[in-house]
Amino acid sequence: MKLNIFNTADEVLTALADYFVKIAQESISARSRFTVALSGGSSPKKLYELLASTSYADQLDWTKVFFFFGDERNVPQDHKDSNYLMAKKALFEPLLISPANVFAVDTTFEPAEAAQKYGEIIAAFFDEDEPSFDLVLLGLGDNSHTASLFPHTPVLHDTKPGVKEVWLEDQQVWRITLNAPLINEARYIAFLVYGEGKAIAVHHILEDAEDIDEYPAQLIDSITGEVEWFLDEAAAANLEERE
Numbered sequence: 405m406k407l408n409i410f411n412t413a414d415e416v417l418t419a420l421a422d423y424f425v426k427i428a429q430e431s432i433s434a435r436s437r438f439t440v441a442l443s444g445g446s447s448p449k450k451l452y453e454l455l456a457s458t459s460y461a462d463q464l465d466w467t468k469v470f471f472f473f474g475d476e477r478n479v480p481q482d483h484k485d486s487n488y489l490m491a492k493k494a495l496f497e498p499l500l501i502s503p504a505n506v507f508a509v510d511t512t513f514e515p516a517e518a519a520q521k522y523g524e525i526i527a528a529f530f531d532e533d534e535p536s537f538d539l540v541l542l543g544l545g546d547n548s549h550t551a552s553l554f555p556h557t558p559v560l561h562d563t564k565p566g567v568k569e570v571w572l573e574d575q576q577v578w579r580i581t582l583n584a585p586l587i588n589e590a591r592y593i594a595f596l597v598y599g600e601g602k603a604i605a606v607h608h609i610l611e612d613a614e615d616i617d618e619y620p621a622q623l624i625d626s627i628t629g630e631v632e633w634f635l636d637e638a639a640a641a642n643l644e645e646r647e
């Protein structure tokens with residue numbers, strides 16, 4: 405695990421955009437394609453806008469980039485809460501990404517079926533024993549969830565890579581998520597976390613004793629690659645160890 409801590413959120417976003425391009429270029433050189441699972445929520449929108457800006461857009465052959473989603477809300481794809489819609493507006497449309505390069509969760513199905521079908525889509529794409537994304541981007545909720553691995557949900561105890569539906573009792577909503585074993589197969593995993601509202605959760609994940617039901621992001625630990633955290637000072641404020 406590597407910590408990258410910057411003074412401001414803008415510096416964090418630039419560092420992660422540089423990292424994204426570096427991993428993508430390496431992956432395209434090595435395997436002629438780059439597969440990435442995107443995070444949702446509010447934090448990554450600015451990252452996607454930055455990647456689509458003139459500073460970054462020309463640095464990659466986007467026809468070789470294949471986009472998946474680490475998690476999705478159980479809403480139509482044109483709903484304001486849809487992770488797909490956010491990425492479409494911030495990234496896919498500005499970069500003229502072909503729909504053939506975007507693999508979204510089909511939320512027209514019931515949650516369990518949507519999860520199963522998304523797992524099948526991922527397996528078919530990779531056509532290997534174990535699907536392995538080149539990069540999984542993750543965020544962190546102030547309740548220590550990442551992707552849609554929420555505290556005290558059954559998916560936290562999965563032992564085989566897969567995609568699952570998750571019922572959030574307090575919000576009375578379903579979500580669809582990659583489970584931790586699938587995320588951990590990735591070559592690289594990067595957390596994007598900024599803002600003081602995340603400081604307590606960052607401390608729990610990185611410095612508290614393991615308690616995955618309480619702090620699900622503690623499950624993330626790449627099997628073959630590297631986990632990097634991109635934090636601003638505000639989000640890192642409660643950390644005791646910086647190395």
Ligand SMILES: O=C1O[C@H](COP(=O)(O)O)[C@@H](O)[C@H](O)[C@H]1O
Pocket residue numbers: 443444445446447448474475476477487542543544545546549550551552
């Ligand atoms: O609900 C979600 O939350 C987390 C964190 O999102 P943020 O809005 O606090 O940045 C995100 O990683 C996840 O993909 C998303 O669906």
